[in-house]
Amino acid sequence: MLREPLPLPSHFDPTRVGQVWRVPYQERAAQAVQWARQHNIPPAAQDRFKIALVAVDVQNTFCIPGFELYVGGRSGTGAVDDCRRLCEFIYRNLNRLTQIVPTMDTHQAIQIFHSLYLINDQGESPAPFTLISDEDVRNGVWKFNPALAFNLGIRAEEGQRLLEHYTRQLKASGKYDLTIWPYHAMLGGIGHALVSAVEEAIFFHTLARLSQPEFLLKGNLPFTEHYSVLGPEVRVGPDGQSLGAKSDKIIKKLEAFDAVIIAGEAKSHCVAWTITDLLDDIRARDQRLAEKVYLLEDCTSPVVIPGAIDYTAQADAAFRRFADAGMHVVRSTEPIEHWQGMRFEN
DSSP states (O other), X not given: OOOOOOOOOTTOOGGGTTSOOOOOHHHHHHHHHHHXXXXXXXXXXXXXXXXXXXXXXXXXXXXXXXXXXXXXXXXXXXXXXXXXXXXXXXXXXXXXXXXXXXXXXXXXXXXXXXXXXXXXTTSOOOOTTOEEXXXXXXXXXXXXXXXXXXXXXXXXXXXXXXXXXXXXXXXXXXXXXXXXXXXXXXXXXXGGSBOHHHHHHHHHHHHHHTOOOOXXXXXXXXXXXXXXXXXXXXXXXXXXXXXXXXXXXXXXXXXXXXXXXXXXXXXXXHHHHHHHHHHHHHHHHOGGGGGGEEEEGGGOOOOEETXXXXXXXXXXHHHHHHHHTTOEEEOTTSOGGGSTTOOOOO
């Protein structure tokens, strides 16, 4: 029997999704417990058909206008609209979502993709959104900043070799050139925090369903970018040393759950690379696992910097590849029970 989606709780205000504010935890906790009673929502442990929602990097730094790397998409309101729809999806499917898995991009200033890491012959650092090609590094246009060697625990020449190796590996693997990003998602800063409305929805789900979210932190490695939740862009250094290990947490979710839903920011970067790595793991284990993956296409937007960068085409092409591999591209506004492969028993 088809269940109607749950109503939106009265505390949810869609007009505040693009703002930062304090979640009133105690008040929401009491309301969530009452909401579960009112709508006969069972504890998540009783779910027979288990669903994990992976919310990729729904943080202020990416989703709130005026923050460092706001993902506006071509519409200019992309991430705000995505977060509003994501909150509505969580509330309307509170009785279906077994666990929520938020990922958190987590940075400090001295990392390979920040301006401070590189200098030119005049001692100047590259501006944000500069693309650093392998040729740039080989020709000495940009070099490792030797003043950082002590803090990183390496010699200056090691830093230069790491940089040369890194850009060479990016080119060889067909990945994006090294991008200098504005300082963003800084550990301990307000940009690192979840969007307030999304945090509230996740907290409400936790109390209503007695289901602790599993937070996955990524991006804090100094010598590599880390778009994918599953692992860094380059994992091995020039001497075979590890630059960062691959995580198996998402593939284990896929094996343990009946469905994994993925949403978040940005469609062209952290979402796309996460799904790409997940697809590699699926192919190495069991191709049929791809049929358990659902991509909320209306809860994710690509990176677009007007007049500078537009990754819309790359993001759309990636989602077509994922669909061709057997994953389901769906919309949050569709009844979840209408999605192909959703076979609820509870």
